[in-house]
Amino acid sequence: MEIQALVDKFKVGNRRALSRLISLAENGFKDARLISKELFPLTGNAYILGITGAPGTGKSTLTNKLVQLIVENGERVGVIAIDPTSPFSGGALLGDRIRMKDNYTNQNVFIRSMANRGRLGGMARATKDVITIMDAFGFDYIIIETVGVGQSEVDVYGTAHTTLVLVVPGMGDDIQAFKAGIMETSDLFVVNKMDLDGANKMVMEIESMLDLNQKVEVSRSKYENSAMEQQSWRPPVQKVNARRGNGIPALWEQIMSHRHHVESKGVLECKQLNRFKNELLDILEERFKLQIDQILDPKENPSILEDIRAITERKANPYSIAEKLGKRVIESLENGA
């Protein structure tokens, strides 16, 4: 079968097989499942960096510089660059490679552009599968560059070992730094375009936001252990000019000291717990959704029309029908459909 042949080539380092497997995982749940079965045992060695921030803050440009630094250190790096899918046409224009051309003929670098295919949260459904595949291939680092985010797309924080939030001067007053969401889900703040007016003020605003963090007891339901880890890690704020490369070596040192923090204080276990909990939720949701879609599709299940008629004629209510259909979903899952 096709996947097995690709996996064999993949295991001897064939980059095209790597690329084909990513496409298969991206296009279907079934293939993603088979690929995970083959490759997941080989994973667990890559260090995952997340880079997020609003559109135009310089995520791709910064990624390019970090990639360069990693290969200069003699290590291998995979990049997952995510851009949005059009809600109207379902198409996408993926333009992150434009800023990465310095590096993409280097055999220690592999850059893959992904459309988010309508998924909210800053990443694509298959991003986790691409991480598995790249990790199994033997990359030392995997960089996830999210779509240009607003204030609440925080998924990458649940996946990456170290998450960098990029900001640039001139995007609002200090209240922006105090808002909930993305500003809370950062291991490191990067103020890019440091030569613009307002960069120092921006650093000050973030620092004063962080000062308050130390004093307030927070309870976080989704990332239950992060309160504990935040106590011992105050995110540094680093000014850079990603295009010219200013501040990049200092930023890398901070990434490395966060890595040291993650790997030495049991933080890794918390991060893994969150990461795989989210991943399981993801897979389960998708698995159930496929089954639900089938049951709601009159072509697959003609009796759904009667169920809906019963609702429109007020002979049944939507909750009772949902209850009935829910049982069928579970039955069909048990039958391994």
Place this chain on the structure above:
Amino acid sequence: MEMSEQRKIRVVVAKPGLDGHDRGAKVVARALRDAGMEVIYTGLHQTPRQIVETVIQEDPDVLCLSILSGAHNAIFPRIMELMGENEIDDVLILAGGVIPEADRAELKDLGLEGFHGPGTPLKEIVDYIRNHLKR
């Protein structure tokens, strides 16, 4: 049971060589996006190596090359040579920009399949891609 409903046509749009005219490539990239395809745009001044590496990494169904500098007879054969070295034979390759009629037969022999110069209706390019995919 069909579960891979999410397959999208992936297209790499590349500008090879020392040619700064990318309006056409951008218009085509936009049209393909609006036709529901996932378009990877590489930007200007791509070497044949960079283009073939992009194809390896992005795994597109289609490669669109736009060139207006007149260097097609030097650059396209080099791209096809590298594609061959990497055993890539299931990608549909189209040329845009200015390719004189007289040069086309030879490029077709190398494996370039469609020629869509200035003035081609965008729908024609979209339809051509949909009807000529190799996988």
